[in-house]
Amino acid sequence: MYFHALIPFKPINPKTRLSCVMNQEEREGFARAMLEDVVTAVNRTGCSATLLSTSPYACETALVAVRNDGLNEAIDWALPQFHCPALIIMADLPLVTAGALQRVLSTEADMAIVPGRGGGTNVVFLKSPACFTAQYYGSSFRKHLAMAKECGFSVEVIDSFRLSTDIDEKEDLVEVLIHGRGKSREYLESLGFVVSEEKGRVGVTRGDATPSSSHP
Amino acid sequence: MYFHALIPFKPINPKTRLSCVMNQEEREGFARAMLEDVVTAVNRTGCSATLLSTSPYACETALVAVRNDGLNEAIDWALPQFHCPALIIMADLPLVTAGALQRVLSTEADMAIVPGRGGGTNVVFLKSPACFTAQYYGSSFRKHLAMAKECGFSVEVIDSFRLSTDIDEKEDLVEVLIHGRGKSREYLESLGFVVSEEKGRVGVTRGDATPSSSHP
Numbered sequence: 001m002y003f004h005a006l007i008p009f010k011p012i013n014p015k016t017r018l019s020c021v022m023n024q025e026e027r028e029g030f031a032r033a034m035l036e037d038v039v040t041a042v043n044r045t046g047c048s049a050t051l052l053s054t055s056p057y058a059c060e061t062a063l064v065a066v067r068n069d070g071l072n073e074a075i076d077w078a079l080p081q082f083h084c085p086a087l088i089i090m091a092d093l094p095l096v097t098a099g100a101l102q103r104v105l106s107t108e109a110d111m112a113i114v115p116g117r118g119g120g121t122n123v124v125f126l127k128s129p130a131c132f133t134a135q136y137y138g139s140s141f142r143k144h145l146a147m148a149k150e151c152g153f154s155v156e157v158i159d160s161f162r163l164s165t166d167i168d169e170k171e172d173l174v175e176v177l178i179h180g181r182g183k184s185r186e187y188l189e190s191l192g193f194v195v196s197e198e199k200g201r202v203g204v205t206r207g208d209a210t211p212s213s214s215h216p
Numbered sequence: 217m218y219f220h221a222l223i224p225f226k227p228i229n230p231k232t233r234l235s236c237v238m239n240q241e242e243r244e245g246f247a248r249a250m251l252e253d254v255v256t257a258v259n260r261t262g263c264s265a266t267l268l269s270t271s272p273y274a275c276e277t278a279l280v281a282v283r284n285d286g287l288n289e290a291i292d293w294a295l296p297q298f299h300c301p302a303l304i305i306m307a308d309l310p311l312v313t314a315g316a317l318q319r320v321l322s323t324e325a326d327m328a329i330v331p332g333r334g335g336g337t338n339v340v341f342l343k344s345p346a347c348f349t350a351q352y353y354g355s356s357f358r359k360h361l362a363m364a365k366e367c368g369f370s371v372e373v374i375d376s377f378r379l380s381t382d383i384d385e386k387e388d389l390v391e392v393l394i395h396g397r398g399k400s401r402e403y404l405e406s407l408g409f410v411v412s413e414e415k416g417r418v419g420v421t422r423g424d425a426t427p428s429s430s431h432p
Contacts, residue, residue, distance in 0.1 A: 100375055114377075115377065115394070115395065117391065118387070118390055118391075118418055118419070119390060119394055119411065119418035120418075138413045138418060139394075139411060139413060139418045141394065142394070159316055159376050159377050159378050160375050160376070160377055161330075161331065161375050161376055161377050161379075161380040162375050163377075164377040164380075171334070174334055174335060175333065175334075178331070178335055178355075178357065178358065179331065195335065195355060197354045197355060202334055202335035202336075202354060202355045203334070
């Protein structure tokens with residue numbers, strides 16, 4: 001089935017909760033690496049993507065629309081532009097694989113949704129986006145289920161660790177180092193991040209201990 | 217396919233990282249509720265279970281073996297007792313469903329494994345357990361993959377948010393409140409836990425704010 005992917009992206013000063021272990025330049029590089037993993041997986045399913053970027057950004061493998069309004073507003077602006085099923089996927093899902101996306105795209109329901117950890121929404125697939133409006137921020141998973149009900153959509157919740165794992169905090173990086181297969185993992189390794197065993201769950205440490213400031 | 221499930225369980229003073237929001241009696245009640253959800257899902261797949269309990273424990277729906285040695289030792293003691301495929305599943309997976317377990321049990325590989333967050337292992341399914349020894353603690357997911365290689369097993373990694381979500385810390389409780397369908401969610405609600413919107417991801421708050429101490 002043909003669909004078009006919408007990928008919201010913030011190129012400048014993203015992922016501020018990673019500031020404790022990466023400076024701004026490094027966070028921007030890491031965000032680009034995660035985006036590349038997402039776009040690669042989308043392209044492998046045979047489909048094209050448009051980035052909804054908060055500032056101008058050059059991308060070889062996707063269209064770019066610059067939208068510096070809010071996340072929900074950008075998506076609601078984009079959805080009616082494509083007269084086909086839409087996949088809304090976050091840019092910070094570095095464990096994504098084409099196989100995991102195929103489980104979403106092969107749904108028989110009107111809408112497939114993948115929760116993020118902590119009540120969020122990481123992926124939404126809409127066969128007929130017309131009446132749908134985005135409900136990101138806060139408890140968006142519940143809000144999107146309510147929106148689907150309002151639209152009369154049947155819903156399938158896709159059970160995927162890879163797609164549920166969004167990267168926001170230092171503790172999340174260990175998932176990329178253990179389960180990542182793409183550019184994001186390479187990028188973290190190039191910065192010196194390694195898996196370290198701590199009490200209970202394992203964590204990460206960085207070879208050079210602290211990030212150098214890009215704005216001294 | 218017939219298999220037998222092994223479920224390690226600690227009835228007394230479990231889940232100490234939840235002490236900030238539950239007293240000991242409540243943590244024990246919550247651990248029992250999570251166990252019940254796991255046993256129910258196992259039974260729904262048509263199979264039986266043995267708890268490897270660190271102290272005597274009465275369970276209507278599973279066999280109980282009291283083993284107060286370590287987790288790995290208890291599993292290694294139990295595996296040769298059952299001359300059939302074995303499912304080793306942790307007791308703190310309250311989002312488990314029979315459907316998610318079926319994805320594990322229907323593997324064509326010699327071993328199926330579900331990672332936990334932070335490098336752990338939440339579920340292992342072994343068609344021929346004979347040469348396998350348990351490698352829990354620390355980066356156990358990697359260790360179990362190495363053990364499979366040593367045994368010459370083909371391996372399938374099962375991609376499941378429900379089975380990857382083990383509950384250790386306060387931040388994990390929100391997943392139970394949002395995605396749980398069984399006794400664990402009921403138990404948390406009976407203690408007054410509700411989803412609360414915080415900056416970024418949503419969290420949980422408890423109606424009566426602090427746990428009453430069971431040992432004042």
